[in-house]
Amino acid sequence: MLTLYTYFRSSAAYRVRIALNLKGIEYHSQFVHLLRHGGEQRQPAYLKLNPQGLVPALVEGETVMTQSLAIIEYLDELYPHPPVLPADLKGRAYVRSLAQLVACDIHPLNNLRVRQYLIDQWGHSEAQWQEWYQQWIQEGFSALETHLATHPATGLCCYGHSPTMADICLVPQVYNARRFDCDLSPYPRLNDIYRHCTALEHFRQASPEY
């Protein structure tokens, strides 16, 4: 049985929960509270599993896997059906690029450790955090919206009508942006895809509220 070290609001853990559900893989959840005890992810017990002190980590027997996209690629290679990447190589490159646009160029700038650094270490205000957060959402979502508006494969999901790694990354990021009161009206396609995916049972059961 797989064990997922997870936190309900972590975008990266949320991605892996969606992927596990889409693949129909049973797993055990081990909760790591990112705000309790100075961050349970920074305690020695967890650092032994993941020296980065970040969630998620996926444990299978003696193997610990980290980094959400690496975990999702692993799950897709081990359990190919249903696939979360298209079959054709250029489609795969495109879907991975959308996923990485979120996972490399939006999320890492806006996650908890950066928030704590800017506010606790440098004394920035909540309003400045909000400005910072929205800056990277706006840059990233504008580019995503342009991709989705112009790519012929855009459907109910980012690529066709079935969820891929792109939707697995998009949904937690939109969820997060809504929580921080970002104006998402300039991104109609992102909103449509978010609405479509969050209505799907596998996404719903992975959500922070579930």
Place this chain on the structure above:
Amino acid sequence: MLTLYTYFRSSAAYRVRIALNLKGIEYHSQFVHLLRHGGEQRQPAYLKLNPQGLVPALVEGETVMTQSLAIIEYLDELYPHPPVLPADLKGRAYVRSLAQLVACDIHPLNNLRVRQYLIDQWGHSEAQWQEWYQQWIQEGFSALETHLATHPATGLCCYGHSPTMADICLVPQVYNARRFDCDLSPYPRLNDIYRHCTALEHFRQASPEY
């Protein structure tokens, strides 16, 4: 013929140059100067190719590919030899996680657009930028060093003795950290791997100085 939109010092473009060289793929370089004319990557002509306004972009016929790791996975699927990912699934997950540790959790925090935001927008000093830069290098490199010190597959390269996607990401990041005068003495394995890889012809010909 492939065309790579590149900038000599961009870590992400440097990664793709290494991968193209390792695979022995001929390509044409199109230079995008990140500091000239307010950033050539933000001019309309380039934004048509990549709405994110970031390098690299790889163009093959009518197809534009963005995001360095997506491009490298594409090259690895199209030209499987020599591979830049191991054959076994857990090895692949591990190598991808090392690559993503750099590409998601170090590089995006320390790249040019963030520097410009912190200094030009918020008025932080060069010394504060240095502190910020070193914070994410230190967190990321400490975790990487721990992985490499404990994983049985560590060799002359991050995984065995041949370069993988992990080395392709590590080398440009170490290059960058040296440029910003980071103390890298706590990371002997990273230094050894950096020295080994940068002596290889395919890496050398991809370097900013070449």
